[in-house]
Amino acid sequence: MLPRPSLPDADPPGAETLGLSGEEAIQFREQGFVIKRGLVSAGAFRPFLDLWWRQPPVTTANMTSADPDSWVSPGDRWPDENRWSLAKNWMGRGAWPTPEDERRGAAVGERVGRLPHKLTRDLSNDVWRWHGIGHDPGFVEVTSAHPSVLHMAEALLGGPVKRPRRNRGIYAIFPRDPAGSVSKLGPHMDQSMTEMIVITYLHDVEPGSGGYTFYPTSPQLLYPTSEQALNWVATNESKDVMDHIKTNVQPIEFTGKAGDVLFCHGWMVHSAGIHESDKIRMAVVQDFNKVRPRSHMRWTAAGKHGAERVSCDMGGVFTFPLDKDDDPADGDREVTNQWIMDSNEFVLSRHRPLDDMFAEWNLGRLSVRGQVVDEPAWWEKYGLPLLPTGSVPRGGGGTPAVRLDKIARYQGEGRWKVDSHANEWM
Numbered sequence: 001m002l003p004r005p006s007l008p009d010a011d012p013p014g015a016e017t018l019g020l021s022g023e024e025a026i027q028f029r030e031q032g033f034v035i036k037r038g039l040v041s042a043g044a045f046r047p048f049l050d051l052w053w054r055q056p057p058v059t060t061a062n063m064t065s066a067d068p069d070s071w072v073s074p075g076d077r078w079p080d081e082n083r084w085s086l087a088k089n090w091m092g093r094g095a096w097p098t099p100e101d102e103r104r105g106a107a108v109g110e111r112v113g114r115l116p117h118k119l120t121r122d123l124s125n126d127v128w129r130w131h132g133i134g135h136d137p138g139f140v141e142v143t144s145a146h147p148s149v150l151h152m153a154e155a156l157l158g159g160p161v162k163r164p165r166r167n168r169g170i171y172a173i174f175p176r177d178p179a180g181s182v183s184k185l186g187p188h189m190d191q192s193m194t195e196m197i198v199i200t201y202l203h204d205v206e207p208g209s210g211g212y213t214f215y216p217t218s219p220q221l222l223y224p225t226s227e228q229a230l231n232w233v234a235t236n237e238s239k240d241v242m243d244h245i246k247t248n249v250q251p252i253e254f255t256g257k258a259g260d261v262l263f264c265h266g267w268m269v270h271s272a273g274i275h276e277s278d279k280i281r282m283a284v285v286q287d288f289n290k291v292r293p294r295s296h297m298r299w300t301a302a303g304k305h306g307a308e309r310v311s312c313d314m315g316g317v318f319t320f321p322l323d324k325d326d327d328p329a330d331g332d333r334e335v336t337n338q339w340i341m342d343s344n345e346f347v348l349s350r351h352r353p354l355d356d357m358f359a360e361w362n363l364g365r366l367s368v369r370g371q372v373v374d375e376p377a378w379w380e381k382y383g384l385p386l387l388p389t390g391s392v393p394r395g396g397g398g399t400p401a402v403r404l405d406k407i408a409r410y411q412g413e414g415r416w417k418v419d420s421h422a423n424e425w426m
């Protein structure tokens with residue numbers, strides 16, 4: 001179904017006031033979202049938008065803020081080299097590999113994970129996800145850790161809220177090539193540990209301009225189909241419900257002004273918006289969680305010597321095949337994680353979905369008391385590189401591959417068990 005825009009006249013009372021009104025709490029409970037208008041003053045974003053225009057790929061692609069023609073599908077002019085904002089720390093020593101490089105710990109061309117400057121050519125629009133700015137402390141201060149945003153996080157999720165140490169950064173969707181195919185939706189859910197998704201606009205977003213598009217009620221429909229309440233574990237029923245949502249639920253395109261903020265349940269089905277305008281859609285995509293006991297980080301080991309890549313399971317175990325040329329006991333193997341996330345560890349509790357999916361949420365029941373905990377970031381708990389170091393500029397950085405034997409112990413029979421340092425700080 002085609003989306004309808006989230007016009008302010010459809011907001012429940014309270015959209016322009018800090019806090020959660022009774023009507024907003026009911027809307028979140030029934031539909032899984034609330035929009036707060038003007039929650040952050042747009043002037044706070046200015047230095048980061050200025051920095052955006054000075055980033056290497058933007059200048060290389062000859063884009064300028066004064067020339068809207070330069071914004072149209074810049075992918076043709078985007079540089080191939082997207083690695084200049086990364087330290088030489090791949091496997092602790094080398095440059096991040098290109099698709100052609102020989103590697104000790106992985107087959108040639110194996111995935112390296114996200115790069116700070118990579119652009120993708122999505123269904124019809126080019127998209128640049130500037131993940132590197134997402135761990136900039138000054139940027140986090142005016143987005144995810146902005147006092148009004150933390151206030152809303154506690155009003156919705158309830159305390160103790162984990163103070164975000166990073167977000168996914170600025171997602172820019174560019175005007176499409178007028179000669180190319182029309183923009184369409186790609187609904188999905190993120191299948192991460194995120195409990196609440198938050199979207200902040202850095203510019204005004206009009207209807208049809210690539211606004212974050214979401215399927216109200218989808219979390220309510222999906223929640224009972226998961227095997228677990230806090231870690232998403234899909235079942236056959238989840239697939240049927242997903243098909244139902246994609247076919248029968250009318251999505252909403254989040255439209256509004258710079259500084260407007262959308263809060264959604266973490267299992268909200270969503271899509272990049274239909275973008276037929278001549279503007280760049282700039283949004284910050286953020287993940288929120290409560291403080292909880294956690295288990296290990298979610299890691300993926302690269303394929304090598306003809307074997308496939310393998311992810312560790314929720315018990316922290318990698319199982320490598322015994323019938324391939326690849327030696328399963330070989331610990332000199334690249335492992336990567338989803339470093340764009342703030343919460344990268346599974347939740348320790350495996351309990352089943354509750355009768356009331358919001359039983360542990362606040363939804364305005366208790367007044368906000370500032371129950372926000374500045375727990376160590378995952379990269380600090382595990383001593384992993386992420387932040388820019390040395391000559392790496394602001395807006396760069398990222399977690400490189402590390403050796404498998406740095407994060408896990410071999411147990412024989414192709415099994416490696418990942419170490420957990422999740423709760424030592426508590």
Ligand SMILES: [Fe+2]
Pocket residue numbers: 188189190270
């Ligand atoms: Fe997504």
